[in-house]
Amino acid sequence: xxxxxxxxxxxxxxxxxxxxxxxxxxxxxxxxxxxxxxxxxxxxxxxxxxxxxxxxxxxxxxxxxxxxxxxxxxxxxxxxxxxxxxxxxxxxxxxxxxxxxxxxxxxxxxxxxxxxxxxxxxxxxxxxxxxxxxxxxxxxxxxxxxxxxxxxxxxxxxxxxxxxxxxxxxxxxxxxxxxxxxxxxxxxxxxxxxxxx
Amino acid sequence: xxxxxxxxxxxxxxxxxxxxxxxxxxxxxxxxxxxxxxxxxxxxxxxxxxxxxxxxxxxxxxxxxxxxxxxxxxxxxxxxxxxxxxxxxxxxxxxxxxxxxxxxxxxxxxxxxxxxxxxxxxxxxxxxxxxxxxxxxxxxxxxxxxxxxxxxxxxxxxxxxxxxxxxxxxxxxxxxxxxxxxxxxxxxxxxxx
Numbered sequence: 001x002x003x004x005x006x007x008x009x010x011x012x013x014x015x016x017x018x019x020x021x022x023x024x025x026x027x028x029x030x031x032x033x034x035x036x037x038x039x040x041x042x043x044x045x046x047x048x049x050x051x052x053x054x055x056x057x058x059x060x061x062x063x064x065x066x067x068x069x070x071x072x073x074x075x076x077x078x079x080x081x082x083x084x085x086x087x088x089x090x091x092x093x094x095x096x097x098x099x100x101x102x103x104x105x106x107x108x109x110x111x112x113x114x115x116x117x118x119x120x121x122x123x124x125x126x127x128x129x130x131x132x133x134x135x136x137x138x139x140x141x142x143x144x145x146x147x148x149x150x151x152x153x154x155x156x157x158x159x160x161x162x163x164x165x166x167x168x169x170x171x172x173x174x175x176x177x178x179x180x181x182x183x184x185x186x187x188x189x190x191x192x193x194x195x196x197x
Numbered sequence: 198x199x200x201x202x203x204x205x206x207x208x209x210x211x212x213x214x215x216x217x218x219x220x221x222x223x224x225x226x227x228x229x230x231x232x233x234x235x236x237x238x239x240x241x242x243x244x245x246x247x248x249x250x251x252x253x254x255x256x257x258x259x260x261x262x263x264x265x266x267x268x269x270x271x272x273x274x275x276x277x278x279x280x281x282x283x284x285x286x287x288x289x290x291x292x293x294x295x296x297x298x299x300x301x302x303x304x305x306x307x308x309x310x311x312x313x314x315x316x317x318x319x320x321x322x323x324x325x326x327x328x329x330x331x332x333x334x335x336x337x338x339x340x341x342x343x344x345x346x347x348x349x350x351x352x353x354x355x356x357x358x359x360x361x362x363x364x365x366x367x368x369x370x371x372x373x374x375x376x377x378x379x380x381x382x383x384x385x386x387x388x389x390x
Binding site: 019 | 213229230233236
């Protein structure tokens with residue numbers, strides 16, 4: 001079934017078209033939900049609600065733009081809402097107030113030192129699980145901005161609008177997220193060296 | 198700084214999968230399908246059975262059963278008591294006897310004047326008079342015969358037991374005129390010892 005047939009079928013509430021759409025996109029959408037929730041059960045709950053929303057509000061899709069993009073936006077908005085609800089506002093909204101002195105110290109690093117860090121991390125050959133764990137350790141707000149920027153290719157003004165924060169705050173959070181992630185990966189490298197020695 | 202940032206972005210992008218399959222896909226679809234069917238039931242559609250059709254069916258069934266039960270109960274109700282309510286033919290009969298009734302009333306009133314009223318008033322102060330019915334006492338001959346005797350005998354002190362036997366209130370409607378007859382009480386006295 002082609003995408004046009006799926007769209008037409010879903011407009012008419014056809015069960016076959018709805019199931020075809022589900023089977024085509026469920027794995028992609030589950031990957032998105034897993035990134036934000038880091039939990040299969042919560043990811044499935046969000047997926048359930050999002051698919052219901054997609055099927056029942058299909059008339060809101062005007063046909064302008066990508067159909068997959070429209071659905072992805074629904075999924076991402078649901079993930080943002082889920083994170084906001086879980087963190088009960090405070091932790092998420094005051095994320096720009098999180099201060100890590102080591103991050104600010106690294107901001108004064110020279111380009112040569114940055115290249116050294118880059119080469120060290122790249123040569124460490126981290127596994128996917130190690131990098132995922134390092135990302136999971138980021139504060140919720142940093143992680144959210146980082147994911148929206150890196151995976152969803154949102155611009156800073158879009159991130160600011162979605163998260164209801166200032167554009168400069170979005171930029172600073174992304175920068176700090178990267179720095180913090182570098183720091184954690186470097187610590188992991190040092191741990192490896194100590195274990196091998 | 199930017200090259201270092203970009204390498205982190207790429208590293209993280211590669212470490213997270215683009216697609217995640219799960220064994221719960223079928224169960225999730227079943228759950229979604231169930232919810233969609235319920236939402237479809239709540240949404241109006243001409244081609245699918247939904248809550249609006251079910252409400253319509255319930256309304257039709259309940260109104261039909263209400264009408265059937267009402268008709269059945271109307272058939273089972275007993276006929277109206279003729280003593281309390283006169284049908285139109287009975288009223289016509291009374292109208293024909295109206296002239297006789299008036300004579301009977303006049304004669305009974307004349308006879309009641311001969312009765313010793315203070316003795317009659319002892320029984321609760323009620324005015325006790327003969328019943329003037331449309332059937333028996335309507336005959337003026339009988340009334341004249343009775344007029345010689347007191348209609349209500351004087352009560353003895355021993356016979357205080359009285360009974361209210363019958364109370365009839367009649368209304369006769371003749372076109373626009375209402376002839377209202379007074380309520381008549383019959384006082385039956387126990388036989389004197």
